[in-house]
Amino acid sequence: MTSTAGTAGSAAPVGDQADSGADLELTDVTKSFGDFVAVDNLSLTVPSGSFFALLGPSGCGKTTTLRMVAGLEQPTSGTIAIGGSDVTGTRAHQRPVNTVFQSYALFPHLSVGDNVAFGLRRSGKSEIARRVADGLDLVELGHLADRKPGQLSGGQQQRVALARALVNRPSVLLLDEPLGALDLKLRRQMQLELKRIQTEVGLTFIHVTHDQEEAMTMADTVAVMNRGRIEQMGTPAELYELPRTAFVANFLGQSNLVPGTVVDRVTKSGLLAVDVSGTRILVPEVRSVRSSGGVLVGVRPEKLRILVGDQEPTPAENVLGPGTVTDVSFMGVSTQYQVEVRGLGTFGVFAQNLLGGSTVATGAEVRLAWSVDFTFALDGADAPDEGTVDLDDEP
Amino acid sequence: MSITAALGEGGAATGAAPRSLKRSRAHWVLLGPGLIYLVLLFVVPVGALLATSLYVPVPGGDIGQYQPALHWQNYPQAIAQFWPVILRSFWFALLATVAALVIGYPMAYAIAIRARGRTLLQGMLLVLVVAPFFTSFILRTIAWKQILADDSLVVAILHWLNLLPEGARLTATPFAVVCGLTYNFLPFMVLPIFAGLERLDVRMLEAGADLYASPVTTFRTVTWPLSLPGVVAGTLLTFIPAVGDYVNAALLGNNTNTTMIGQVIDARFFKVLDYPTAATLSVVLMAAIMLIVTVYIRRAGTEELL
Numbered sequence: 001m002t003s004t005a006g007t008a009g010s011a012a013p014v015g016d017q018a019d020s021g022a023d024l025e026l027t028d029v030t031k032s033f034g035d036f037v038a039v040d041n042l043s044l045t046v047p048s049g050s051f052f053a054l055l056g057p058s059g060c061g062k063t064t065t066l067r068m069v070a071g072l073e074q075p076t077s078g079t080i081a082i083g084g085s086d087v088t089g090t091r092a093h094q095r096p097v098n099t100v101f102q103s104y105a106l107f108p109h110l111s112v113g114d115n116v117a118f119g120l121r122r123s124g125k126s127e128i129a130r131r132v133a134d135g136l137d138l139v140e141l142g143h144l145a146d147r148k149p150g151q152l153s154g155g156q157q158q159r160v161a162l163a164r165a166l167v168n169r170p171s172v173l174l175l176d177e178p179l180g181a182l183d184l185k186l187r188r189q190m191q192l193e194l195k196r197i198q199t200e201v202g203l204t205f206i207h208v209t210h211d212q213e214e215a216m217t218m219a220d221t222v223a224v225m226n227r228g229r230i231e232q233m234g235t236p237a238e239l240y241e242l243p244r245t246a247f248v249a250n251f252l253g254q255s256n257l258v259p260g261t262v263v264d265r266v267t268k269s270g271l272l273a274v275d276v277s278g279t280r281i282l283v284p285e286v287r288s289v290r291s292s293g294g295v296l297v298g299v300r301p302e303k304l305r306i307l308v309g310d311q312e313p314t315p316a317e318n319v320l321g322p323g324t325v326t327d328v329s330f331m332g333v334s335t336q337y338q339v340e341v342r343g344l345g346t347f348g349v350f351a352q353n354l355l356g357g358s359t360v361a362t363g364a365e366v367r368l369a370w371s372v373d374f375t376f377a378l379d380g381a382d383a384p385d386e387g388t389v390d391l392d393d394e395p
Numbered sequence: 396m397s398i399t400a401a402l403g404e405g406g407a408a409t410g411a412a413p414r415s416l417k418r419s420r421a422h423w424v425l426l427g428p429g430l431i432y433l434v435l436l437f438v439v440p441v442g443a444l445l446a447t448s449l450y451v452p453v454p455g456g457d458i459g460q461y462q463p464a465l466h467w468q469n470y471p472q473a474i475a476q477f478w479p480v481i482l483r484s485f486w487f488a489l490l491a492t493v494a495a496l497v498i499g500y501p502m503a504y505a506i507a508i509r510a511r512g513r514t515l516l517q518g519m520l521l522v523l524v525v526a527p528f529f530t531s532f533i534l535r536t537i538a539w540k541q542i543l544a545d546d547s548l549v550v551a552i553l554h555w556l557n558l559l560p561e562g563a564r565l566t567a568t569p570f571a572v573v574c575g576l577t578y579n580f581l582p583f584m585v586l587p588i589f590a591g592l593e594r595l596d597v598r599m600l601e602a603g604a605d606l607y608a609s610p611v612t613t614f615r616t617v618t619w620p621l622s623l624p625g626v627v628a629g630t631l632l633t634f635i636p637a638v639g640d641y642v643n644a645a646l647l648g649n650n651t652n653t654t655m656i657g658q659v660i661d662a663r664f665f666k667v668l669d670y671p672t673a674a675t676l677s678v679v680l681m682a683a684i685m686l687i688v689t690v691y692i693r694r695a696g697t698e699e700l701l
Contacts, residue, residue: 092604105602119606
C-alpha cells in the first residue's frame with residue numbers, strides 16, 4: 001500500500017482500501033535534536049479505527065511523535081509501520097496519513113473547495129467534485145466552498161482543515177491540538193463534533209493535546225506522555241481511577257498524594273497496610289504499584305468525605321485527621337474544600353451539593369474518610385507534585 | 396464641512412464638523428510637501444514633455460529652435476523611424492527580466508526559506524545582495540566591460556571550452572548589454588521576492604507534503620502562487636527601468652545592433668537637439684510601459700493578493 005518510490009508526487013500511495021483506517025505501530029522510536037531527546041524509545045500500537053489521544057504537557061514529545069508519523073520528521077532510530085507496512089524513511093507525501101495542523105495551515109490563495117480538493121487532486125482520485133462536496137457537508141460548510149480561508153472564522157477554518165484531511169480517507173488521521181485556537185464554548189462543541197465524525201467515518205484518529213479534559217472526552221484510549229516517554233496508557237476511566245505514576249495522578253485530574261511505608265501485607269483480603277505518619281491506611285494490593293517499602297498513597301478529591309464532630313467512618317473506610325478547613329469555595333454543583341492535616345499537608349476535597357449550602361465552615365476541625373477501594377498507591381520515589389498543572393504555564 | 400464631504404469622511408453630526416475639518420486640514424498639511432514635489436517635478440515636466448512632443452521647427456530658424464504647435468504627425472514619424480529600437484529595448488528588457496528572475500528567485504528562496512531562523516546568515520546574505528549599491532552604477536557597468544573584454548579570463552575560458560567560436564567576442568554584443576541589465580537590476584528582483592517568501596508560512600509547505608504533494612508539486616501549487624505578488628513587484632521593478640536604460644547599452648553595446656531607446660532619446664535631446672522627437676519617443680515609451688504593465692498585472696491576477 002505504501003510505496004517508497006513515486007518521487008514524481010502524482011503517484012500518491014493512498015488507495016481506496018484505506019477507508020476503514022489502519023493500525024499504527026511505533027517500535028522503539030527515538031528522536032533526538034542534538035543532545036535533547038524529544039522522544040525516548042517509544043513503542044506504541046494503535047488499533048485500526050480507534051480514537052487515540054496522546055496527552056502531555058508542552059515539550060513532552062507528543063507533537064514530535066505525531067510529526068514522525070506524518071513523515072515531517074524522521075526518527076533517529078526505531079520503525080514506524082502503518083497497516084503492517086514499514087513507512088520509516090518515506091517522506092510525508094508518500095504516506096497514507098493526513099494531518100489537521102494546529103495552525104490549520106489552509107492555503108490562503110485557494111478557495112475552501114480547492115483546499116479540500118488539494119489532496120484528492122494529488123492522489124488522482126476520481127469524482128473529486130462529489131468527494132469535496134461530501135467532505136464539506138460532513139463539517140456543515142457546503143455553502144462556503146467558494147470563499148477564501150481568510151474570509152472564514154476560526155471555527156470554520158478548523159472545520160475546513162478537518163474536511164481537507166478527511167476527504168482523502170487516510171489510513172491514519174493526525175490531529176495536532178486542532179482545537180487549541182478556539183474559545184472554550186466552540187471547543188466543547190467541536191469535541192463532540194469530532195467524536196461524531198470519527199464514529200461516522202471509522203478512521204484511525206490520533207489526537208495530540210495538552211488538555212486532559214479534551215483527551216478524556218473524545219478518546220477511546222489515552223496515552224499520557226512525559227519527557228519523551230509514555231507514562232501510562234489506557235481508557236480515560238482506567239487512567240483516572242487507577243493512575244500508576246504521580247505524573248498521571250496529577251496531570252489527569254487532581255490527586256491527594258501522601259508518602260507512607262508498607263508495614264503489613266494481608267494476603268487473605270488482598271490488602272496492604274501502609275503507615276502514613278502514624279496512621280494505618282489500607283490499600284488494595286492490586287491498586288498499588290509496589291507491595292513493600294516506600295509508597296505514595298493517593299485518593300481523588302471527590303472520593304473524600306468530610307467527617308465533622310463525632311461522625312464515624314464505616315469499617316471499609318480509611319480515615320486521616322484531624323485537620324483544619326482552610327478554604328471553602330462554593331462552585332454550584334460542588335463545594336471545594338482545602339483541609340490542612342498536620343504533618344501531611346493540604347488535602348483537596350470535592351463535595352457534591354446534595355443537600356444545598358455548605359455545611360462546613362473555614363476553621364472547622366474535621367477528619368477525612370474515604371473508601372479503601374478508591375485508594376491507590378504509587379512508587380514512593382515519585383515526586384508527589386510531579387505533573388501538577390501550573391496554570392501560568394498553560395499555553 | 397464641504398471639504399470633509401468631498402473627502403468621503405461623511406461626518407454627519409454637526410458637533411463633529413469642526414474636529415473632522417481640523418483633521419482634513421491635517422491631511423492636506425501632511426500631503427503638502429509630497430504634492431508640491433510631485434506637481435513641480437513630475438506633473439509640470441510631463442505636461443511640458445507632452446507639449447514639446449507636438450512642437451515644430453521655427454521656419455528658417457537655427458538648429459534647436461522650435462515653436463509651440465499641435466503637430467501630432469511627430470508621433471507617426473518618430474515611431475516609423477525608431478520602431479526597431481523601441482522593439483529592441485523591450486526585447487532586451489524582457490530578456491534581462493527573465494534572466495534576473497531565473498537567477499534571483501532561487502537566491503530569494505534560499506535566503507528566505509532555507510536560511511530561515513538563522514538570522515546572522517540571513518542578514519549577511521541580504522547585505523551581499525545589497526552590497527553592489529555601495530559602488531556607483533557606472534563603475535559597476537564599466538567593470539562588466541572588463542569582465543567580458545576580449546582578453547578577459549571569462550572569454551579565455553569560454554574559448555578553451557569551445558563554447559565560444561574562434562574570433563567571436565562578448566564585449567560590444569547584445570549579450571553583453573543584457574548581462575549588464577540583468578546584473579544591475581538583480582537586487583530589485585531579489586528583494587521583493589525575498590519579502591514575499593519571508594512571509595510564507597513554512598507550515599504551508601508541510602501541509603502540501605502532508606496532502607501528497609511532492610516537493611516539486613508543492614512548489615508549483617503552493618510556494619509559487621503565494622510568492623507571485625513578490626515576483627510581479629520584482630519583475631516590474633526590473634523591467635520598467637531596464638526598458639528605458641541607456642547606460643548599459645552605451646557602455647557595453649556597439650552602437651549598431653544594441654542601441655536602446657534611452658540612447659536615442661539622449662542623443663535626440665543633447666546631440667541632435669531634436670527636442671520634439673525626443674519628447675515624442677519619451678511619451679511613446681511611457682505609454683507603452685503603462686499599457687504593458689496594466690495588462691501584465693491583470694493577467695497575473697495578483698490584484699487580490701497584493
